[in-house]
Amino acid sequence: MKVIARTPRLLLRELSEEDLGPLGGTLMDAEAMAALGGAMDREQALTWLRRQIGRYRTGEPACWAVEERETEALAGLAGLAGFARMPTPLGELPELGYILRAYRRGRGYAFEAGRACLEYGFGTLGLPRACAVIRVGNAASERVARRLGMRYVREMEFRGAPHGLWLVSREDLSGRGCFSRETVL
Numbered sequence: 001m002k003v004i005a006r007t008p009r010l011l012l013r014e015l016s017e018e019d020l021g022p023l024g025g026t027l028m029d030a031e032a033m034a035a036l037g038g039a040m041d042r043e044q045a046l047t048w049l050r051r052q053i054g055r056y057r058t059g060e061p062a063c064w065a066v067e068e069r070e071t072e073a074l075a076g077l078a079g080l081a082g083f084a085r086m087p088t089p090l091g092e093l094p095e096l097g098y099i100l101r102a103y104r105r106g107r108g109y110a111f112e113a114g115r116a117c118l119e120y121g122f123g124t125l126g127l128p129r130a131c132a133v134i135r136v137g138n139a140a141s142e143r144v145a146r147r148l149g150m151r152y153v154r155e156m157e158f159r160g161a162p163h164g165l166w167l168v169s170r171e172d173l174s175g176r177g178c179f180s181r182e183t184v185l
Contacts, residue, residue: 004064005116012064015052022074026101066113076100078113080121093131110144122170129169136162149173
């Protein structure tokens with residue numbers, strides 16, 4: 001499996017079907033998936049996982065596994081998705097997204113994985129900007145977005161619920177020392 005990025009504590013890598021076991025509980029959890037369209041059943045989770053794997057071959061945006069480097073435990077998912085699927089009031093943008101397994105939350109992993117995804121997108125892929133679409137009231141994800149240098153743009157309707165549109169550009173982060181070539185492969 002291809003490694004996308006390494007951070008001090010995490011490794012972002014391509015997913016495999018073997019990840020369904022550890023990730024299945026998260027993808028099938030209504031609370032964990034509330035902001036992402038709801039829980040999946042096992043077949044939906046497997047279909048979703050296979051779609052991500054297929055995207056690696058075609059070069060489409062996808063999610064990656066977030067693995068703890070020390071324990072090699074799967075902590076969750078993160079990625080840049082929706083290059084041509086995320087219609088926003090600003091046009092179509094790549095969307096930063098992540099989801100962590102319940103017992104891995106609260107450790108700063110969302111920020112660390114999000115930063116690695118943005119570094120990969122801006123540095124390796126040459127993206128000029130990216131967005132996050134965060135359900136209104138998801139204070140934890142709003143804090144992560146702020147720490148990543150994103151700024152709130154406006155509220156928008158997404159999947160039948162109000163969401164905040166957050167935006168960051170390569171220029172926003174370049175002066176903040178956010179790009180460390182060591183973390184992105």
